[in-house]
Amino acid sequence: MKYNIGALIVGLLFAIGLGVSGILQPANIIGFLDVFGKWNPALLFTMAGAVGVHFITYKLIRKRKTPMFSKDWFIPTRQEITPALVIGSLIFGIGWGLGGYCPTVSVTSLASFEMRPLVVFVSIIFGMLLFWFLDKKTNLKSKLE
Amino acid sequence: MATEWIMGLVGGVVIGIAVSLMLLWNGRVTGVSSIVYGVLVPIKGDIAWRWYFIVGLLLGGLSLQATAPELLTVELQTKAWIGSLAGILVGFGAMLGGGCTSGHGVCGVSRVSPRSIVATIVFMAAGMAAVVLLRKTGLLI
Numbered sequence: 001m002k003y004n005i006g007a008l009i010v011g012l013l014f015a016i017g018l019g020v021s022g023i024l025q026p027a028n029i030i031g032f033l034d035v036f037g038k039w040n041p042a043l044l045f046t047m048a049g050a051v052g053v054h055f056i057t058y059k060l061i062r063k064r065k066t067p068m069f070s071k072d073w074f075i076p077t078r079q080e081i082t083p084a085l086v087i088g089s090l091i092f093g094i095g096w097g098l099g100g101y102c103p104t105v106s107v108t109s110l111a112s113f114e115m116r117p118l119v120v121f122v123s124i125i126f127g128m129l130l131f132w133f134l135d136k137k138t139n140l141k142s143k144l145e
Numbered sequence: 146m147a148t149e150w151i152m153g154l155v156g157g158v159v160i161g162i163a164v165s166l167m168l169l170w171n172g173r174v175t176g177v178s179s180i181v182y183g184v185l186v187p188i189k190g191d192i193a194w195r196w197y198f199i200v201g202l203l204l205g206g207l208s209l210q211a212t213a214p215e216l217l218t219v220e221l222q223t224k225a226w227i228g229s230l231a232g233i234l235v236g237f238g239a240m241l242g243g244g245c246t247s248g249h250g251v252c253g254v255s256r257v258s259p260r261s262i263v264a265t266i267v268f269m270a271a272g273m274a275a276v277v278l279l280r281k282t283g284l285l286i
Contacts, residue, residue: 002170006167006171006194007171007197010164010166011197011203012201012208013159013160013162014159014175014202015206015208015209016159017157017161017162018205019156019206019216020152020159021152021160022156024206025216025218027220030285033269033272033273034280036273037280040149042150045157046154046160047157047251048154049155049156049158049161050157050158050160051251051255052157052158053158053161053162054165054255054256057165057169058165058168058256064169066172067168067169067170067171067172068169068170069171070170070172072172075168076243076260078260079258081259084242085243085260085263086242086267088239088242089238089242089249089264089267089268090238090268091234092234092241092245093267093271093272094271094272094274094275095233095234095236095238096231096246097231097271097272097273097274097279098230098279099223099230099231099235100231101228101231101232102177102235102246103178103181103236103246103247104246104247106232107202107203108203108205108209111203111209111210112217112218114217116221117219119225120229120231120232120235123230123232123235123236124232124236127232127234127235127236127240128182128185128186128237128239129185130236130237131240132240135240144241
């Protein structure tokens, strides 16, 4: 139960952080990506804050034998740069720029009860299911690894 | 303008604390696309905590909506089909690329993972190109 409540608290905190940083307003994401137009660097500070904190805590936390509520670590260990990684990130980035929503923001923004986040969220789910379907049919991902 | 930067930094620190707690407590990376995907295409015995996390995100969103609704303003207006296309690309791309802004951008970059650093550079560059495209075609209002 601690495990689940922990995840809930992390989700809640994460959402608050997104709100404070301004990322829940898609105009700010587009503004950050608009380097050749009206660039808004605020998101750079958000990245610096998040990565700055976690860069330090990551090392400290990994000194422990195990996490507090689990027997094992679940940390990706792969190193190689694959076509799947690059092509997938490219597709993700185009969508991110076009819409101003990443998956985290789309979920949190559902709380605004506005139409646009809902449209984007449903489309993200559709995109994930499309991936699942294509991957199952064609082994797309393993071919690109 | 200066307040925007400070708020950006403070928000980032809160996000950094959140993902650190996920690691300290559950030993996990906070990769939101993978967490959502694990609910859609369920992995047996690994589902409950994902729902709790998603509910946490929603509760956080609702508390913001109740206290500072301006933080959730959708000022940006593009055609609905662009939002839809954007979402499909985001969902598909995150799964093919093995992560999104949270998993690669925050958690991966923090542990200096070469894969995540490459992914983050690629999706930021692609996002910048997409915004140029929106501007050039007059689709961004």
